[in-house]
Amino acid sequence: MRTADRMQGVHRSYIREILKVTARPEVISFAGGLPHPDSFPADKVAQAAAHVFAEDGAAALQYSTTEGYEPLRNWIAERYAKQGLAARPDDILITTGSQQALDMVGRALCNRGEPMVIERPGYLGAIQCFSMYGVDFKPVDLLETGVDTGQLDAVLQQTGARFFYAVPNFQNPSGISYDAPTRKAVAEIAGRHGCIVIEDNPYGELRFMGEDLPPVRSYMTTPSILLGSFSKMVAPGMRLGWVYAPDGLMDSLVRAKQACDLHTATLTQRILYRYLADNDVDAHIASIRERYKTHRDLMVAAIREHFPQEVRATDPQGGMFLWCTLPQGLSAEQVFERAIQRNVAFVPGRPFYVDGTDNTFRLNFSNASPEKIEEGIARLGACLRECLHQAQSAA
Amino acid sequence: MRTADRMQGVHRSYIREILKVTARPEVISFAGGLPHPDSFPADKVAQAAAHVFAEDGAAALQYSTTEGYEPLRNWIAERYAKQGLAARPDDILITTGSQQALDMVGRALCNRGEPMVIERPGYLGAIQCFSMYGVDFKPVDLLETGVDTGQLDAVLQQTGARFFYAVPNFQNPSGISYDAPTRKAVAEIAGRHGCIVIEDNPYGELRFMGEDLPPVRSYMTTPSILLGSFSKMVAPGMRLGWVYAPDGLMDSLVRAKQACDLHTATLTQRILYRYLADNDVDAHIASIRERYKTHRDLMVAAIREHFPQEVRATDPQGGMFLWCTLPQGLSAEQVFERAIQRNVAFVPGRPFYVDGTDNTFRLNFSNASPEKIEEGIARLGACLRECLHQAQSAA
Known part of the structure; x- marks a missing residue:
């Protein structure tokens, strides 16, 4: 059926498509943008x-x-x-x-x-x-x-x-x-x-x-x-x-x-x-901050330990995300393919650009548990090293 | 501030504006399109x-x-x-x-x-x-x-x-x-x-x-x-x-x-x-039907009793609305002005046309109580007779 012209170029969210790949329970996912359910005052x-x-x-x-x-x-x-x-x-x-x-x-x-x-x-x-x-x-x-x-x-x-x-x-x-x-x-x-x-x-x-x-x-x-x-x-x-x-x-x-x-x-x-x-909303927000700061600190520390130093990562003061930049010649989508084989996931940066840039990726730290953050970043670090090694051998 | 071109010609709902006029408690309103709150399985x-x-x-x-x-x-x-x-x-x-x-x-x-x-x-x-x-x-x-x-x-x-x-x-x-x-x-x-x-x-x-x-x-x-x-x-x-x-x-x-x-x-x-x-949804729906049928029957009967015969009204088999057509030369908006002075309201038909037709109006029968339906239709009948009389005198 013919759709309206305005629908041209509006794709399904890349992230939501990735979330389908990462639905398997053995996958440690830093891909989504979900708040931690324990942070909800249910x-x-x-x-x-x-x-x-x-x-x-x-x-x-x-x-x-x-x-x-x-x-x-x-x-x-x-x-x-x-x-x-x-x-x-x-x-x-x-x-x-x-x-x-x-x-x-x-x-x-x-x-x-x-x-x-x-x-x-x-x-x-x-x-x-x-x-x-x-x-x-x-x-x-x-x-x-x-x-x-x-x-x-x-x-x-x-x-x-x-x-x-x-x-x-x-x-x-x-x-x-x-x-x-x-x-x-x-x-x-x-x-x-x-x-x-x-x-x-x-x-x-x-x-x-x-x-x-x-x-x-x-x-x-x-x-x-x-x-x-x-x-x-x-x-x-x-x-x-x-x-x-x-x-x-x-x-x-x-x-x-x-x-x-x-x-x-x-x-x-x-x-x-x-x-x-x-309710005391500010007290509630303070508890979320504390939870996410723990997650964030763990992820930042694990990245320092496991990522090759050629990969740059931001050091956020809040929020739910951390952003990584790969060295010249590495594609985040290639890293993603390898990562998913090791049961760890993130979002390659391409959909966040209107010009197709492909050397960045996003990590979410709010949703995964502290144990999974450590294990997942270690796995991802190994993938990054492999990709980097491969790229350097090829060059 | 300059708005987008697509906003040209999109007006605030006429009905919502009318609802502001009819918010006074002494007004009997057949203007809205609200279900009766007693019909909600709260x-x-x-x-x-x-x-x-x-x-x-x-x-x-x-x-x-x-x-x-x-x-x-x-x-x-x-x-x-x-x-x-x-x-x-x-x-x-x-x-x-x-x-x-x-x-x-x-x-x-x-x-x-x-x-x-x-x-x-x-x-x-x-x-x-x-x-x-x-x-x-x-x-x-x-x-x-x-x-x-x-x-x-x-x-x-x-x-x-x-x-x-x-x-x-x-x-x-x-x-x-x-x-x-x-x-x-x-x-x-x-x-x-x-x-x-x-x-x-x-x-x-x-x-x-x-x-x-x-x-x-x-x-x-x-x-x-x-x-x-x-x-x-x-x-x-x-x-x-x-x-x-x-x-x-x-x-x-x-x-x-x-x-x-x-x-x-x-x-x-x-x-x-x-x-x-x-829950038994069909039983719930049956109770709404029964309620609205009572309202509809009352409104239809009151219209037969109070409206001048020159005004045609539909005889709906369901839903929440009844539709009236005025004889040539009467404007629903004029009738509305008079009706609102007598504390009864409806929606003039104009916004339901893209060509400005002005001799129809809508009555809602789901929301008002049975007593208000009888009283409101009687008031509206009197307005219609006055408008008709005036139009005939002028002709």
């Missing part, structure tokens, strides 16, 4: 659900407004206020995870052929989503301190792009965070070019070390958009995220959302709000 | 939720597959099998309500400028959704027996439209159902023109009188698409619906859904499935 969410059914009854199952559940929007606005951002509940639209927040922004704002600056490497879900709207990606390199601001300035100058999609905290896939000077510089550059920063922040709460840094938005005097998610802070299976947008944009976002699915589930919004209102 | 859904948390724990809060929860897809496929349709779970994609099912179909299949046949009047949510994809609507009149098949044939011949969006059971807004000969004829005509019928069926389970009729799809030998929803069968606030699509299309739909929101909430899918598996 009992407390269950209590919140019981509470909602007892108190709200049928109202929890009825249609509700497109904008989202008012107390939940209020909770989000208050949390922004603590970060010094003057958000009002009316500036918040609840979405079906932050993936739908991307979709609403693309739908309401982006024309086909629209130039959009993205990070290189960039978040795969954003590449997939904005591709559907025919966006013309303009990648700008990520350095260890964040996006290359010189390149950003030049690309905005050349292309006149109205949008820059950025993940300044513990980016997926790289784990890189923008340092404070980079945040300030991005705000200044974007403002000067009249470029709207679409600032996505699914991992911001998961900082293990160093100090929290203010969002790019807090330095901006021109309009920008923030996207948020409860997927890593509470749990992803409720699919709850949001857009925080300036005044002039909310009406279009609401119309886009209404045409798309009327509204996000009343039930999950009320359950989540009840959970947030009745 | 206690049993609460039990199902408790069950899910106890048995599935963290898995109910984790990411899950784009296609949807396998047991839920299996339940839907088995229900189709009882209707004689050979559905497999793999033919079903779970969506965030059937509104998102529309969106996925539009996204995966429709190019800008794509001609699409719709019913006249047509479902507002479909008009909004497909408008975003730049569809060129080709309306075909609804008769009391269903779509005008002669007109359908001619329009398909003239336009070569690849799609016909139809709501053959108790359509929103008209309450009209296709009779058996019309269903057969639509299948034959669509098949002959190579046109895909997008058959939406949110109200099919709500038949109060007459016999259930098979879907148009059951007469078709060429590909077609069925959309379904749990909103009226169980409750809308979980936002669960589906697309049942032929083999060649599912892959595109899954890619579209993945880019849009990854997947529909794991939690609501599991709760709904648990509810469906543990």
